[in-house]
Amino acid sequence: MAEMNIIQAVNDAMKIAMSADPDVVILGEDVGQFGGVFRATAGLHEAFGSDRVIDTPLAEGGIIGAAIGMALYGMRPVPEIQFIDFIYPGFDQIVNELAKFRYRTGGGFTCPVTIRTPFGGGIRGGHYHSQSPEAYFTHTPGLKVVVPSNPYDAKGLLLASIRDDDPVIFLEPKRVYRAARGEVPEGEDYEVPIGSAAVVREGTDCTLLSYGAMLHTSLAAAEVAAERGIAVEVIDLRTLVPLDIKTLAASTWKTGRCVIAVEAPRTCSFASEVAALIQEKCFLALEAPIHRVTGYDTPFPHTLEDTYLPDANRIVAAISETMNY
Amino acid sequence: MSTLRTLRVLTSTAKNRPALPDPADQVALYQAMVRLRAADEVLAAMAARGRIQWHQSIRGREAVIAGLAHGLMHDDWLFTGAQVPDGGGLDFTCGRSLHHVGTSSPGGARVVHAMGVGWAARLRGDPQVSAVLFGETAANQDHFHVALNFAGVFKTAALFVCCSDGSLVQTSGGSIAARAVAYGMDGVRVDGTDACAVLHGIRKAAQTAREGGGSCLIEALVPEEGEDPILLLRDHLQSADLWSEEEETTLMADVADSAEEQARKATVPAAGNKPQVFEPTGAPGA
Numbered sequence: 001m002a003e004m005n006i007i008q009a010v011n012d013a014m015k016i017a018m019s020a021d022p023d024v025v026i027l028g029e030d031v032g033q034f035g036g037v038f039r040a041t042a043g044l045h046e047a048f049g050s051d052r053v054i055d056t057p058l059a060e061g062g063i064i065g066a067a068i069g070m071a072l073y074g075m076r077p078v079p080e081i082q083f084i085d086f087i088y089p090g091f092d093q094i095v096n097e098l099a100k101f102r103y104r105t106g107g108g109f110t111c112p113v114t115i116r117t118p119f120g121g122g123i124r125g126g127h128y129h130s131q132s133p134e135a136y137f138t139h140t141p142g143l144k145v146v147v148p149s150n151p152y153d154a155k156g157l158l159l160a161s162i163r164d165d166d167p168v169i170f171l172e173p174k175r176v177y178r179a180a181r182g183e184v185p186e187g188e189d190y191e192v193p194i195g196s197a198a199v200v201r202e203g204t205d206c207t208l209l210s211y212g213a214m215l216h217t218s219l220a221a222a223e224v225a226a227e228r229g230i231a232v233e234v235i236d237l238r239t240l241v242p243l244d245i246k247t248l249a250a251s252t253w254k255t256g257r258c259v260i261a262v263e264a265p266r267t268c269s270f271a272s273e274v275a276a277l278i279q280e281k282c283f284l285a286l287e288a289p290i291h292r293v294t295g296y297d298t299p300f301p302h303t304l305e306d307t308y309l310p311d312a313n314r315i316v317a318a319i320s321e322t323m324n325y
Numbered sequence: 326m327s328t329l330r331t332l333r334v335l336t337s338t339a340k341n342r343p344a345l346p347d348p349a350d351q352v353a354l355y356q357a358m359v360r361l362r363a364a365d366e367v368l369a370a371m372a373a374r375g376r377i378q379w380h381q382s383i384r385g386r387e388a389v390i391a392g393l394a395h396g397l398m399h400d401d402w403l404f405t406g407a408q409v410p411d412g413g414g415l416d417f418t419c420g421r422s423l424h425h426v427g428t429s430s431p432g433g434a435r436v437v438h439a440m441g442v443g444w445a446a447r448l449r450g451d452p453q454v455s456a457v458l459f460g461e462t463a464a465n466q467d468h469f470h471v472a473l474n475f476a477g478v479f480k481t482a483a484l485f486v487c488c489s490d491g492s493l494v495q496t497s498g499g500s501i502a503a504r505a506v507a508y509g510m511d512g513v514r515v516d517g518t519d520a521c522a523v524l525h526g527i528r529k530a531a532q533t534a535r536e537g538g539g540s541c542l543i544e545a546l547v548p549e550e551g552e553d554p555i556l557l558l559r560d561h562l563q564s565a566d567l568w569s570e571e572e573e574t575t576l577m578a579d580v581a582d583s584a585e586e587q588a589r590k591a592t593v594p595a596a597g598n599k600p601q602v603f604e605p606t607g608a609p610g611a
Contacts (some may be wrong), residue, residue: 025448051448057478062437062471069441069455072426073402075448089467097434104428 002186005178009151010040010116013158014078016189018048021076024162027054027063028080037082038118038177060090064115068098071111076162081117084171085128091136098167099142114161114168120213120263121295121309122175126302132212132264132295137169138240138273144194145240147171149215151182153238156192164194173212180216197244199251203231206257206319209248209274211237214310218261221315228316230323240270248274249281256287257322261315266294288325291318329502331514331546334521335561343525348567350395354520355558355568356576357391357419362555363580364415367587377591381406383415385518388554389488389545392515392523393456394419396531402426402455404439414591417458432459433466436485440472443483443540454482454534456527461489464501473542477508480539484530488517491546502544510540517545518552 004012018024026041032055035042045053056063060081067077081087087094094115101111121130137145146161146168148154154172161168173180200215201222210218215236222232233251237243252258258278260271271292278290293310301308334343345351365383372380383390390405394417397403402424405417418425426438439457446453463469464487476483487501498504505512511533515526523545530541562568 057471057474059471059474061468062440062475065434065437065468065471066441066444066475069438069443070445070448071441072438073442073445073449075445092468093434093437097438101428105426109426 001183003181004151004184004186005181006148006151006154006172007038007040007177009155009184010158010172011042011044012184012186013155013162014041014044015047016187017078017159017162018044018052020189023075024078025052025054025070025075026078026080027056027067029056029058029063029082031055031080036080038174040116040172041080060086060088061093064090064093064098064113067113067115068093068101068111071113072101072109076112076114078114078116078162081115083125083129084117084119084133085131087117087133094137094143094169095140099140102166103142110165111167112165114158114164114170116158116170116172118172118174118177120173120175121300121305122213124302124305127300130300130305132262134169134171134240135264135268135270135273138270142167143241144168145171146194146238147173147211147240148238149173149176149212149236150180151184153192153198153236155184156190157194157238159189160191160194163191168194171212175213176216192238195239195242195244197238197247198236199233199247200236201232201234203233203255205231205255206233206259206322207248207251207255208232208234208259208261208315208319209237210234210261211240212263214261214263217310217312218315221261221312221319224312224316225319228320230319232319243274243277245277245281248278252278252282253285256285258282258286259291259293259315259318259322261293261310263295263309265297266292267297269294288322291322293318329500329512329514331516332522332526333516333519334525335519335557336516336552343522346521346524350524351521351558351562352567354388354391354395354524355555355562357395358387358520358555358558359576359580360583361387361390361415361419363584364587367584368415368591371588371591380414385551385554386488386547388520388523388558389458389486389517389547390417391419392520393458393486393527394421394423396524396527397421397423397454397456398531400424401453401531402439402442404435404455404457406432406458432463433468435459436463436466436472437468437475439485440476440481440483440540443481443534444475444479446482447480447537452535454484454531456484456486456531458486458488461487461493461496461501463487464504465496473504473508473510473540476540477510480537482534483540484527484534485540485542486527486545487543488545488547491548500544502542505542508542510542512542512544514544514546517547518554518557520554520558
């Protein structure tokens, strides 16, 4: 075991995937010689060469469209989109092509493409470097959407994603890229299964659902709540599609209360979908309305980032409101 | 305006015109075009009667499709417009053993996929080439630019074949092929009613790509009121004594038989059941 941050864990996963399978290739902007703007691909170009760790032109539609072609040919490309805010030029390729190839060809072609991309705020990057648009992708049938919150999961989920025969949008929580540290078996090949949530803190009073960087804010909120005598059960979704609704529902049946915390703008955020599902599955268990703690329905602000992003106080307020309903 | 000349074989009297392909190739092109037209007519009729939902006719473009399919080799890749999966639509491969991807409907997106396949072949050191057939409107899409820029940068083994009626009403520059210069690849304009010219253009470009020389942009001109590609080649074959009345009669009888088979294959399948909707998507179902 070694202590790693998420960047190192992601890097270790790609190193292992590439060593085990010559069909795994990385492509993206500055992923090669430079090693990626966040250093996620550092050292891979030296280790695997420029035919497998490929610097591309700045054209996301080209990166993803080319990855689709490579996947059709039999490779397992892992394109990096430098910030998810830059993904929109590739949106047509993702939504109309990548997500639908298997369906449209009657299973004739699969597209094992894993798009890695950092998402979310917390680096004072303004709206071109901070958005949380995961709901666009969870709304697109044919895509899996995976979001680790810690190094161990980041490595295991990325290995599972790369080896999945269907496309995966792999969202990396950039705010905790380096802040989230933990024990990771270095060089060891393991997978964390796609589609399974994790109960990261047990509690009996209120279920708190989150993912990515917001999971850490949620844990801080649970700590504050505990000081006030409220035992919060915190669940890390880890995968948004397919969603492990069984685990979320079982917890809500136990606690009778549910709060969902995400960074994304409120309307039609993934929190809205989770709230609808919990309401369907746990209606008779609920003691209070389900609360969503989200970003606001505004563009991601540059100077008011701390106001925009949910913090522990906002989550604790939602928990209190739920408890006192 | 472009100074590119248009490559012709059958209709050219120029001394430096490319040589005709082998007689066997000429006959194969002719047979392929006749079959394409017959299938196209069956599908158009069935669409008109509501027996199938939709068919986009390729009438007049048979030489482009036949020349392209025959210009590729076993195991090469071919991307074309939307066709019904499971073989209900036109056979763009003309019976040749190509990997055919024919389900991407919006014009531009598949141009990038074909580039990706041609790039993957290069990365693996394989001899395969990848070709994509698209219309001039797709050349207006950002996908076109992105694909050709990548192809130029990475010398992918991809052939970009644009079938154009030459009017280019919404396309600047007067020629699609002329754009190739800007992407650092060869640009060729061929007479798209002349199957031998298309075959020559494709074979030459495919060989270059196969040898690592990179991609090619081929503009196949098919004017609205142009020559009938089938009559053009048949006249030539007959005057060159490569095609007899007897052979014509036999081919037509065979085509009539396969038209019925085509119709049966293209008939709308019975309404699907629920598992069929969910299974190929990996969706959890309902």
